[in-house]
Amino acid sequence: MLDIQQLRTDLENIASRLTKRGYTFPVMQFNSLEAQRKSIQTHTQELQAKRNATSRQIGIAKQKGEDVTAIMTEIAHLGDELKQAENQLEHLQTELQQILLTTPNLAHDSVPEGNSEADNLEIRRWGSPRLFDFAIKDHVAIGEQLRLLDFETAAKLSGARFNVMKGGLARLHRALAQFMLDTHIQEHGYTEVYVPYLVNADCLRGTGQLPKFEEDLFIAHPGGNSHPDSAILTDQDSCKLHLIPTAEVPLTNMVRNEIIPREQLPLKFVAHTPCFRSEAGSYGKDTRGLIRQHQFDKVELVHIAHPQESYEALEQLVSHAEKILQKLELPYRVMALCTSDMGFSAAKTYDIEVWLPAQNAYREISSCSNCEAFQARRMQARFRNEKGKPELLHTLNGSGLAVGRTLVAILENYQQADGSVTIPSVLQSYMGGLDRLTIEGGK
RNA sequence: GGAGAGAUGGCCGAGUGGUCGAAGGCGCUCCCCUGCUAAGGGAGUAUAGGCUCAAAAAGCUUAUCGAGGGUUCGAAUCCCUCUCUCUCCGCCA
Numbered sequence: 001m002l003d004i005q006q007l008r009t010d011l012e013n014i015a016s017r018l019t020k021r022g023y024t025f026p027v028m029q030f031n032s033l034e035a036q037r038k039s040i041q042t043h044t045q046e047l048q049a050k051r052n053a054t055s056r057q058i059g060i061a062k063q064k065g066e067d068v069t070a071i072m073t074e075i076a077h078l079g080d081e082l083k084q085a086e087n088q089l090e091h092l093q094t095e096l097q098q099i100l101l102t103t104p105n106l107a108h109d110s111v112p113e114g115n116s117e118a119d120n121l122e123i124r125r126w127g128s129p130r131l132f133d134f135a136i137k138d139h140v141a142i143g144e145q146l147r148l149l150d151f152e153t154a155a156k157l158s159g160a161r162f163n164v165m166k167g168g169l170a171r172l173h174r175a176l177a178q179f180m181l182d183t184h185i186q187e188h189g190y191t192e193v194y195v196p197y198l199v200n201a202d203c204l205r206g207t208g209q210l211p212k213f214e215e216d217l218f219i220a221h222p223g224g225n226s227h228p229d230s231a232i233l234t235d236q237d238s239c240k241l242h243l244i245p246t247a248e249v250p251l252t253n254m255v256r257n258e259i260i261p262r263e264q265l266p267l268k269f270v271a272h273t274p275c276f277r278s279e280a281g282s283y284g285k286d287t288r289g290l291i292r293q294h295q296f297d298k299v300e301l302v303h304i305a306h307p308q309e310s311y312e313a314l315e316q317l318v319s320h321a322e323k324i325l326q327k328l329e330l331p332y333r334v335m336a337l338c339t340s341d342m343g344f345s346a347a348k349t350y351d352i353e354v355w356l357p358a359q360n361a362y363r364e365i366s367s368c369s370n371c372e373a374f375q376a377r378r379m380q381a382r383f384r385n386e387k388g389k390p391e392l393l394h395t396l397n398g399s400g401l402a403v404g405r406t407l408v409a410i411l412e413n414y415q416q417a418d419g420s421v422t423i424p425s426v427l428q429s430y431m432g433g434l435d436r437l438t439i440e441g442g443k
Numbered sequence: 444g445g446a447g448a449g450a451u452g453g454c455c456g457a458g459u460g461g462u463c464g465a466a467g468g469c470g471c472u473c474c475c476c477u478g479c480u481a482a483g484g485g486a487g488u489a490u491a492g493g494c495u496c497a498a499a500a501a502g503c504u505u506a507u508c509g510a511g512g513g514u515u516c517g518a519a520u521c522c523c524u525c526u527c528u529c530u531c532c533g534c535c536a
Binding site for chain 1: 453460461462471472488489490491492493494503504505506515516517
């Protein structure tokens with residue numbers, strides 16, 4: 001959420017900066033609502049002040065035993081007038097709030113301008129793609145031939161965009177998550193956190209998924225839709241829980257409505273969770289394989305930082321995610337997303353893209369963003385600054401990494417001519433010493 | 444699932460219709476006193492808005508006592524709904 005003060009005083013500048021992100025801010029509507037809000041709020045508060053003063057007088061008069069009927073008749077219709085004004089004001093505030101809640105964050109000055117992902121800027125590359133002297137298979141072919149990856153069974157259980165992994169592959173998947181968590185808590189100073197996978201609407205509003213992107217989420221009603229309360233309470237947040245689309249949501253919302261002591265900053269959290277996404281807008285995209293699933297695991301990194309330190313924190317966050325790929329010896333590149341390619345809440349985003357031989361391309365495996373105060377303002381997440389006053393924090397998040405996609409990268413980059421897959425050396429201890437996935441070993 | 448108790452400022456805690464944004468205490472900040480330390484005296488100490496103002500400062504003002512409704516001229520206080528916490532019983536991975 002943007003700062004409404006800033007919008008009032010610097011509207012044209014902000015609107016033009018949002019245009020660079022491909023967002024058209026409703027300037028006229030905002031101005032008109034603001035003008036109305038101003039006059040009606042002033043009017044409302046005058047009426048409230050009058051009511052308060054009069055009521056106080058009545059109290060004093062009654063204590064003295066004086067007759068109050070004169071004062072009472074004087075403000076007889078104040079109540080109705082006030083109620084009407086309050087209703088109008090509330091209506092306007094809601095509309096303004098709606099605009100604020102659906103306006104994306106402003107891009108940081110260092111973000112490259114652009115109209116599509118083609119305008120993203122490559123920052124650096126690490127490693128070089130392996131040369132193959134046999135026909136490269138994609139991860140689906142590799143996994144299915146090893147009989148460790150089973151989309152047919154997954155479809156029977158749940159439908160498209162789900163997967164079933166077995167044997168060594170399931171274990172490798174688990175090993176990856178463990179390895180990532182261990183690296184972040186032991187080498188990068190993160191606090192491991194276990195979080196709920198179902199969260200309330202306030203959380204999703206806090207991180208920016210709601211109200212704009214509800215169609216991307218899965219919703220869970222207690223007792224399902226036949227729940228006796230669901231008919232009446234459908235619109236209320238209380239009976240609606242959403243499956244988390246990323247652990248960013250619960251991790252970041254841990255500081256919602258909190259004031260964090262300065263000396264505790266930065267907070268660095270890591271969690272391994274499943275993520276659930278409806279992928280409503282991506283029909284026909286990445287339909288093959290593990291790349292785009294309704295359910296996938298991710299190890300998520302979140303920083304809660306002092307505003308002056310958040311851009312330094314972003315660089316650290318990216319380097320922490322990169323470290324995982326380096327240890328796994330997977331080639332990757334780091335991209336600075338351009339203005340039009342960034343997510344709703346981000347002020348600046350780096351994507352890490354891993355090399356996938358079968359696609360002959362780098363594909364996103366991590367996205368690391370500094371949201372500055374955008375989420376913190378929605379969440380009222382603050383710290384006590386040097387003057388002792390509460391001030392909005394900066395929040396950052398990044399994948400460290402997406403486990404499913406990392407698995408894809410390992411299968412494809414470590415595939416062998418005989419159809420087996422060697423296991424990266426850092427993972428072998430997590431696999432009971434196993435160094436290779438084979439058909440025989442998968443049983 | 445059954446029975447009961449509760450939710451007040453950074454913390455503890457008083458407050459059951461009227462100058463209550465809220466006593467008192469702790470903590471914190473500043474000042475005074477004091478060889479040092481300890482003790483003592485005084486002042487201050489919530490948050491988010493709005494308006495005035497070029498701006499700062501300041502002033503005026505509104506809202507907030509778990510959340511949302513209601514009653515009332517007036518609600519921390521009364522009524523309703525919800526959420527959460529605690530105690531006891533039952534059930535349970």
